[in-house]
Amino acid sequence: MSETYTAPLTFSKVKAGKGLEAALELDRAGVINEITASGLKGRGGAGFPTGVKWNLAAAAKDPVKYVVCNADEGEPGTFKDRVILTDHADLVFEGMTICAYAIGAKKGILYLRGEYTYLQDHIEGILRKRREAKLLGKNAGGKKGFEFNIEVRMGSGAYICGEETALIESLEGQRGEPRNRPPFPVNTGFLGHPTVPNNVETFAWAATIMSKGSEWFKKIGTDKSAGLKIFSVSGDCKQPGVYEFPLGITIKELLKAVGGLDAKAVQVGGASGSCVPAREFNRKIAFEDVATGGSIIVFGPQRDMLKVAENFMEFFHDESCGQCTPCREGNGKILEGIHMLQQGKCSMHYLRELCALGETMQLASKCGLGQTSPNAFLSIVKNFPDEIMGRAGAAQE
Amino acid sequence: MLTPERDQLAENITKWIDQYGGNRSALLPTLQEIQKRHGRVTEYAMQVVADKLSIHPVEVYGVITFYAFLDTKYKGRFIIRLCRTISCDMAGKSRVARQLENDLGIKFGESTADGRFTLEWANCLGLCDHGPALLVNSQVFTHVTPEKVHDIIESCRKAFGAHTLQKEEVHIA
Numbered sequence: 001m002s003e004t005y006t007a008p009l010t011f012s013k014v015k016a017g018k019g020l021e022a023a024l025e026l027d028r029a030g031v032i033n034e035i036t037a038s039g040l041k042g043r044g045g046a047g048f049p050t051g052v053k054w055n056l057a058a059a060a061k062d063p064v065k066y067v068v069c070n071a072d073e074g075e076p077g078t079f080k081d082r083v084i085l086t087d088h089a090d091l092v093f094e095g096m097t098i099c100a101y102a103i104g105a106k107k108g109i110l111y112l113r114g115e116y117t118y119l120q121d122h123i124e125g126i127l128r129k130r131r132e133a134k135l136l137g138k139n140a141g142g143k144k145g146f147e148f149n150i151e152v153r154m155g156s157g158a159y160i161c162g163e164e165t166a167l168i169e170s171l172e173g174q175r176g177e178p179r180n181r182p183p184f185p186v187n188t189g190f191l192g193h194p195t196v197p198n199n200v201e202t203f204a205w206a207a208t209i210m211s212k213g214s215e216w217f218k219k220i221g222t223d224k225s226a227g228l229k230i231f232s233v234s235g236d237c238k239q240p241g242v243y244e245f246p247l248g249i250t251i252k253e254l255l256k257a258v259g260g261l262d263a264k265a266v267q268v269g270g271a272s273g274s275c276v277p278a279r280e281f282n283r284k285i286a287f288e289d290v291a292t293g294g295s296i297i298v299f300g301p302q303r304d305m306l307k308v309a310e311n312f313m314e315f316f317h318d319e320s321c322g323q324c325t326p327c328r329e330g331n332g333k334i335l336e337g338i339h340m341l342q343q344g345k346c347s348m349h350y351l352r353e354l355c356a357l358g359e360t361m362q363l364a365s366k367c368g369l370g371q372t373s374p375n376a377f378l379s380i381v382k383n384f385p386d387e388i389m390g391r392a393g394a395a396q397e
Numbered sequence: 398m399l400t401p402e403r404d405q406l407a408e409n410i411t412k413w414i415d416q417y418g419g420n421r422s423a424l425l426p427t428l429q430e431i432q433k434r435h436g437r438v439t440e441y442a443m444q445v446v447a448d449k450l451s452i453h454p455v456e457v458y459g460v461i462t463f464y465a466f467l468d469t470k471y472k473g474r475f476i477i478r479l480c481r482t483i484s485c486d487m488a489g490k491s492r493v494a495r496q497l498e499n500d501l502g503i504k505f506g507e508s509t510a511d512g513r514f515t516l517e518w519a520n521c522l523g524l525c526d527h528g529p530a531l532l533v534n535s536q537v538f539t540h541v542t543p544e545k546v547h548d549i550i551e552s553c554r555k556a557f558g559a560h561t562l563q564k565e566e567v568h569i570a
């Protein structure tokens with residue numbers, strides 16, 4: 001399978017080992033300061049400042065701590081972690097090692113989704129080489145007294161296990177049902193110990209920042225969204241694939257680069273993100289405007305947006321862990337409503353009720369899945385009302 | 398199930414649980430090993446795992462039913478999982494789906510009578526730039542067209558002939 005890139009990713013220009021070397025020359029606070037100064041925010045979607053997260057875990061008093069790499073990449077339209085793990089797994093492990101040094105962890109776990117089992121041997125091979133090169137194990141990277149090991153654990157086909165507390169439950173041998181937060185994993189994580197969960201890409205950037213300096217990273221992007229971001233672009237465009245852009249790029253600029261300028265809408269941030277109509281293509285992709293974990297799905301002029309909403313709701317209905325009522329029942333109700341709309345059998349009154357239900361789910365669901373699953377439906381109702389109401393049902397066609 | 402096979406399974410389970418740390422955290426990787434070698438997790442296997450971890454077998458059952466890639470019921474030697482999520486959908490997964498059903502003579506969610514194939518839907522496989530995409534067990538197929546479906550199935554049939562005698566892949570009831 002060939003990968004498509006705009007240009008080689010910055011990751012391919014980073015000298016292996018340089019970031020770790022630089023980190024091990026600093027003390028732990030020095031590493032955290034550097035990551036904090038870079039302005040790096042989590043690349044998995046939520047955008048929590050990475051330096052702050054590491055600092056919280058470093059400050060937690062516990063001799064046992066964990067670093068967890070979230071490679072459960074399940075958000076529809078996201079595949080950049082697959083590419084990063086295929087081409088730059090070494091850099092990801094370097095980032096995990098830097099984090100372990102900074103927070104004082106001895107053990108790291110990479111949680112790889114079951115769908116990526118075909119990457120497991122490749123990843124284990126790279127880990128083996130790192131162990132042989134003494135970049136892992138006792139006195140890792142030549143630093144006396146610093147011990148760190150990494151293990152790969154596989155998922156088994158559950159999107160919800162990408163949510164950090166569900167992931168930890170899964171690692172503990174439980175059903176992948178999200179926990180209440182707080183307590184957050186930085187305090188009470190894997191087996192009750194402080195744990196830093198970060199996305200694959202976040203770790204790769206952390207290693208890159210230690211290698212190239214926080215100043216370099218901070219200068220790119222916007223004030224609130226520093227640095228470069230890897231995008232997974234798919235759908236109705238000429239060149240789908242993996243792209244690297246500075247955060248703050250407008251949707252229009254991005255569409256131009258991927259050959260998708262005739263789009264009528266773009267789904268930014270996957271099924272749980274937002275559906276942006278063409279008239280808003282001047283908006284920026286950044287944490288302060290349209291946020292994304294990297295998924296960009298382009299909808300061409302001929303796409304039926306109600307069908308898009310149906311596909312997303314089928315996904316959430318299937319992947320809800322079923323633990324809390326708003327999400328378990330709500331996704332099914334909205335999906336049912338979409339079927340009614342498709343048959344031209346939904347009154348305006350009922351559509352309003354469905355939208356109110358969606359808003360309740362956003363407020364009352366326990367985790368990010370239920371809090372965001374109605375987003376796409378709500379924005380499609382708002383932005384494409386004429387595509388949705390008064391449709392001819394199957395019987396009349 | 399024959400006694401020697403049961404003993405072998407129990408021995409393997411003990412080995413896996415130890416290998417993955419010997420506590421509850423070893424549960425998922427152990428179940429994954431059982432699934433990989435034996436095609437499903439039988440009640441007997443659940444009981445052995447539960448005994449070794451000192452938990453109730455219902456706990457084990459609860460975990461298995463949560464995860465899409467763990468099964469208590471027997472499935473085909475080749476599990477074909479076609480991605481149904483948006484990008485593969487827009488790339489034409491429906492026609493591939495129909496061809497798979499036609500060529501295998503089963504519907505999604507079913508297995509062929511000879512026990513070779515199971516056909517299932519998958520949610521986003523992370524191959525959105527190469528759709529329509531499907532997995533056969535853990536192997537990836539991208540840019541699948543209705544025409545290519547036949548070749549994919551044939552390559553499985555050939556592999557099946559060559560591999561049936563491999564001990565670790567024998568299914569035990």
Ligand SMILES: Cc1cc2nc3c(=O)[nH]c(=O)nc-3n(C[C@H](O)[C@H](O)[C@H](O)COP(=O)(O)O)c2cc1C
Nearest residue numbers: 042043044070072073074162163164198199202368
């Ligand atoms: C339903 C759901 C699914 C998620 N899936 C993923 C995922 O596949 N990969 C990921 O890195 N983060 C995922 N997250 C976000 C994680 O909970 C967590 O915020 C992230 O791993 C933290 O890493 P970061 O700060 O580096 O982004 C998901 C969140 C939710 C609510």
Ligand code: SF4
Nearest residue numbers: 321323324327367370
């Ligand atoms: S919001 Fe959905 S996925 Fe999250 S805990 Fe509730 S039921 Fe589970």
